[in-house]
Amino acid sequence: MVDRVVFMDLRWLCIYTVVASMERLAYKGVGSNLVTYLTEVAAAKSVSAWSGVTSMLPLLTAVLTDSCWDRYSTITAASLFYVFVLIGVALVALLRTRVPYSTLIFPLYLISIGQGGYNPSLQAFGADQLDIGDDDDGGDNGTPTTEEQRSKVRSVFFQWWYIGMCSGSLLGNSTMSYVQDTVGWGIGFAVPAAVMAVSVAAFFCCTPLYKKRQPRVVHHKPCRDSVLKALKSPLASVTARKITLPSRDGDDDADIVSELELQEKPLKLADQKQEAAMGEAAAPSVAKIIVRLLPIWTMLLMFAVIFQ
Numbered sequence: 001m002v003d004r005v006v007f008m009d010l011r012w013l014c015i016y017t018v019v020a021s022m023e024r025l026a027y028k029g030v031g032s033n034l035v036t037y038l039t040e041v042a043a044a045k046s047v048s049a050w051s052g053v054t055s056m057l058p059l060l061t062a063v064l065t066d067s068c069w070d071r072y073s074t075i076t077a078a079s080l081f082y083v084f085v086l087i088g089v090a091l092v093a094l095l096r097t098r099v100p101y102s103t104l105i106f107p108l109y110l111i112s113i114g115q116g117g118y119n120p121s122l123q124a125f126g127a128d129q130l131d132i133g134d135d136d137d138g139g140d141n142g143t144p145t146t147e148e149q150r151s152k153v154r155s156v157f158f159q160w161w162y163i164g165m166c167s168g169s170l171l172g173n174s175t176m177s178y179v180q181d182t183v184g185w186g187i188g189f190a191v192p193a194a195v196m197a198v199s200v201a202a203f204f205c206c207t208p209l210y211k212k213r214q215p216r217v218v219h220h221k222p223c224r225d226s227v228l229k230a231l232k233s234p235l236a237s238v239t240a241r242k243i244t245l246p247s248r249d250g251d252d253d254a255d256i257v258s259e260l261e262l263q264e265k266p267l268k269l270a271d272q273k274q275e276a277a278m279g280e281a282a283a284p285s286v287a288k289i290i291v292r293l294l295p296i297w298t299m300l301l302m303f304a305v306i307f308q
Helices: 002-008 010-031 043-067 071-094 101-129 147-182 185-205 223-241 251-264 271-307
Strands: none
Touching (some): 010 147, 010 185
């Protein structure tokens, strides 16, 4: 049964593996040999600062995408912006006799902005395509699915996604560095731009096949409130642990306890109020999930530093 479920989602697996691989090839093709291109003394420092900004920016854009923006729209805007900036970098390299080297720094940070919106949204959107059987009692074609089967599908997806990213990074670091050193910087930067353009075109060509998931609860409040709730919920949880109920000794204390218990019971709300309450409860639950993931992220931090 699991193999059948995985086979049904193989098309999404192939699409996103190829798209992720091509994006990594484009990014590494530009960034891997920049120190050689920027022949100034501060070249290494500039490239390190740019790499740091590129790595940290998704921490902000991922939160905004998940709380405020639509994933597909974010991918569309960020990918087109990404391609245009890569084309600009290629043009700067082609006109390097007329344009100073420092002119390349500004497009590099624009690449960081494009990638910061593109990568987190693309990965989450790809995982949405494999969320089979979450909205009903069965998967595609009436095939029943269990949580174990859905976990298997997601596991396979992220494994192949990472294989695609590593493959693209390997090709970008090796092949593109060779092209830039032997053929020229103009072609060396134009090829990543062309690869990224083909990747975006392939993604858009498959648009009719995508499942664009709608949120379970319609949030009527601004996204700023959702982000603030997610940030405040861990502090509220810690504060709530310090609250103690009065003892049950005495009639007055018993009345107070009874009143507190009545306040904890949910009231019967209208449909729109129920949706608002569910939306408010979603932020703390997401924050708790993030807190549980922090030890895993911390363990992978050193690996990420070595990988970069």
